[in-house]
Amino acid sequence: MKYCDSKGYHAWIVQLRSNDLNEIQEEGDGANPPREERHVLHQRNPLDSLSQAPKHQREAHHQKEAHRQREAHHQKEAVHQPQHVEKVHNVNQVVRQQQDVDDEPGDIEWKEFDEKSYVDKKRCTAGQDCYVRNKFNQLASDNTKSNRHVPDTRHNLCKVERFRSNLDPTSVVITFHNEARSTLLRTIVSVFNKSPDHLIREIILVDDFSDDPSDGEELAKIKRVKVIRNEKREGLMRSRVKGADIAKAKILTFLDSHCECNEGWLEPLLDRVKGDRRRVVSPIIDVINMDNFEYIGASADLKGGFDWNLVFKWDYMTPEERNKRTDHPIDPIRTPMIAGGLFTISKDWFEEIGKYDMKMDVWGGENLEISFRVWQCHGALEIIPCSRVGHVFRKQHPYTFPGGSGNVFARNTRRAAEVWMDSYKEFYFAAVPSAKLVDFGDISERVSLRQKLQCKPFRWYLENVYPELKVPGREDVAFGSIQQANMCMDTMGNFAGGTLGVFPCHFAGGNQEFSFTKEGFIRHLDLCVSITSVQPGNVVKLFQCQDGNTMQIWERYNEGTMLKCRDFNLCLDSQEAQMKGLVANECDTSLSTQQWGFTLSKS
Template sequence: MRRKSRILLCFALLWVLGIAYYIYLGSGPGRKDEWNSIDPSKRKNGQNSKAEGKTPNVETLPPGKVKWQDFDQEAYIEATLVKSGQDPYARNKFNQLESDKLRMDRNIPDTRHDQCRRKQWNTDLIATSVVITFHNEARSALLRTVVSVLRKSPPHLIKEIILVDDYSDNAEDGTLLSKIEKVRILRNNRREGLMRSRVRGADAAQANILTFLDSHCECNEHWLEPLLERVVEDKTRVVSPIIDVINMDNFQYVGASADLKGGFDWNLVFKWDYMTPEQRRARQGNPIGPIRTPMIAGGLFVMDKGYFEELGKYDMMMDVWGGENLEISFRVWQCGGILEIIPCSRVGHVFRKQHPYTFPGGSGTVFARNTRRAAEVWMDEFKNFYYAAVPSARNVPFGKSDSAKS
């Protein structure tokens, strides 16, 4: 009897020790960590992402930053919505009411040539800093520009997006967007104009390649790779996409002709010129090859940062807007560079019939001053054709020209 009691006591002791050991294992730090790693919403049902064969993909963003998909579009544009009875064209000289209706990530038609769509693009390229200057831009248009850059570009090729706020009435137009990943904001403490604002953005850029965009654009599929590829191969290339049209009234996206080059008349006004029949025939064997162009429109282009600095950047004595596209084009061609339009790159742009902002002294005076500076600095004896076309320009003060080429 006593022997049976001892045996039972041993079994009981072993059972207690077994239970204690099991509890010890279950309460150890490893088990606690595993339990804590389970989504709280799944703990009740004993569900674990590991048991489901799923590994959480956690992407770390800098403090205060959000991915563009998580940015609150409605809250951002709410403060500037067109109210009932207001003219939707008054602020921006395009139909802001239609712009505000669109999603920040709306789909646009792929307007590229079929050969571009089939081509496998090299993505082993150098990242770029995208510089976008704006002044009192419609928030919906500015947001779509930023989102289209992030959405339509390989992430590793966008180093940053630098928004240069040229002293907009409401600083939050830019500061609120700086919450989006990769977006930085620089704000001028007075109105500087397009040229000086772009130079400020370029000086702050961390990447070795600069991409300049206007603030009312939408990038199309694989817009960036063809541009970067050309600049990486030769840093003296300054390249522009084909600029598609975003209708200022209904914001319909329309593909532009691939048979155009940039030019100018003797008023020094930029214009689009069709290729000659001979030029078009010569391109039939390679319709997606780069197009050498005398001028670029100036709103959208990519170039090497070091080469931009070698050229002397922009003429810092030009004001607000106008003539800078001719001036930078003259610089490139006369300083060993090449201007190209790349057909496989497409970016839409809202073309307006009027400027929505004011010019100090009037837009005509500012444009005349800027174009006369370009003529005096870069055109040598050919400036006489300009003065013959615009005799009144001789009476427009244009400042010192010796610093523009230095």
């Protein structure tokens, strides 16, 4: 069995999530007779004539009766007056405002759906560029069966774990925009194939204005699959809300449209929510290789986090956390942040805490916002090791963003920062100065929501949920990017023992995020910039910070324009950055290669 470590996993996960959705209300099954007629029909004993019917008719009746009983188990019928009918692309149903659904969305079992015909209509063939539309190898996906066998990546203890017998069923909401048919169908089939039948109330597909409406329309033939189509591009957040609004189950499960559920994925999620409705739970997200669609198990030692640029990343658990889990390897993992594409939540809790920020656009930042909101408003986020779902990770988005992906992400992220981060948002602005210029719109509704829910301050979140995040001290001298004209000091992806260089400033934090502490450390995460020799011309490197190590102690020099190693006449110099990295040379105030400035400076 192949597994993916943290470094490789992070490279894939940066792009986690995609797809989007729109607006509708409740659904009704136009193929069913009116309720009064059904009542009359149910008074007759169908067995009176069934015993004489052909075998295939008797089998059909038993299947239909089993379906009816299953639906009765899910929810009692409620009679509402039909109102305005909205447009929906679904063969057997229409969407009505304020009307419950006696649904039988399609009449075909998922096992009987004509997969070949559905996929072949959009199949990528040899000789075509099979990456251009989806940014993954569509040919590999199209040649992979929807119900294929994948390795069971769970810990062995998960296979004998027992869960409550009275778990509530879930409505699975999947949003998509121009998704490859084979990956979309594989997501649906894996939900049905890897889940107990009685725990899947329905699958709601929200087509966020794909170019071809038939991508979703044809899937409406499958039983328990509902399809809604947006009449314009709406984006992930608004679309998911629309799907959630029509969901009939008490529990919502959100999935991306290029996933693959693994064995026993659902019960652990539902069990945790059953124990506490304020838990929001996510599976471990395995990797589906974008080139050959190989299914690769991900590390179970990771949790979600972020840097001050507010970009999601995966963090290894601390050694203390890993040690505690030695005897309990399948216990839930408290996570400061979820990746956002795959999670399960109680529907009433989702509604109570404000669903999504409906003024966020397309994609990006929503996982940040909902993670802050859940934790600060008295909930909890967990990753459940016994739940595994594969996800196709891509290196770039396959679709366009109205206004550009960078602008959309910056706007969404700033909305989250303005509402939830209190004064700590200044560290975000220091890491990403361009964010200050972003028009983030009206946030009054979200601020009122926070007040109404009596949510906790961001300081509480940092101290109790994410203490591992290095918070620049209020007494720190400077923070952000260390600039030299249009170039910035950069770790170049190196870790402990690595050299530093310069790279065009991107003002997105990450490799270019540093703090200058009152003790004189130039810090990047838990590493400090160190000279490697007291002789000039030697490279500087990143090492673990050590109190009292004079080779790591710097000071602002020449009216704060230079960085000098305090006990030696050596200044940080970019003169040889392209050849061997940053060096420490004798201080010379006339050299532009020794001039540096921070994006946030207090001196």
